[in-house]
Amino acid sequence: MIYGNMPMMIFILAAGYLFTVYLLLALAKRTGKNSIPANVPATAKRKRKSSVTSNVTEVVNSQ
Known part of the structure; x- marks a missing residue:
């Protein structure tokens, strides 16, 4: 077996490999933008804002 062309093969x-990863990332980015179907009413397309708050009622010192 001739190993003279091995660096070119690598x-x-x-x-x-890099071209394939680039294409898959571009495809994922494109499909991520179109996640809402076109037949959904305009009011349903708005994103909901949800707020998660935590209430601390007591601080316990564990020393």
Whole structure:
């Protein structure tokens, strides 16, 4: 087996891997924007704001 072309093969495989990751990330970004269907009324498209608050009633010193 000839190993003279091995560095070129590594470069080609690495470039293909990076290109595939780039395409998958672009696809995920594109599908993430279109998560709301077009036939939903405009009032349902608004995002709800929910507030989560915590109430501390007592502080316990564990020493």
